[in-house]
Amino acid sequence: MTFTLLPFFIQKQINRLTNNRFLKICFYIIYGTVGFYAFL
Structure with missing residues (x-):
C-alpha cells in the first residue's frame, strides 16, 4: 500500500x-x- 502511494507523494x-x-x-x-524490477 505504501509502495503504491509513494510515487504520488514523490x-x-x-x-x-x-x-x-x-x-x-x-x-x-x-x-x-x-518499479519494474521490484515486481519481477
Whole structure:
C-alpha cells in the first residue's frame, strides 16, 4: 500500500520543487525502472 502511494507523494514534491519537464521525464524513467524490477 505504501509502495503504491509513494510515487504520488514523490510526484507532488517534485512538482513543488520544479516544473522542469526534463526532470519529470527522468523521474518517470527512474521510477518505472525501479518499479519494474521490484515486481519481477
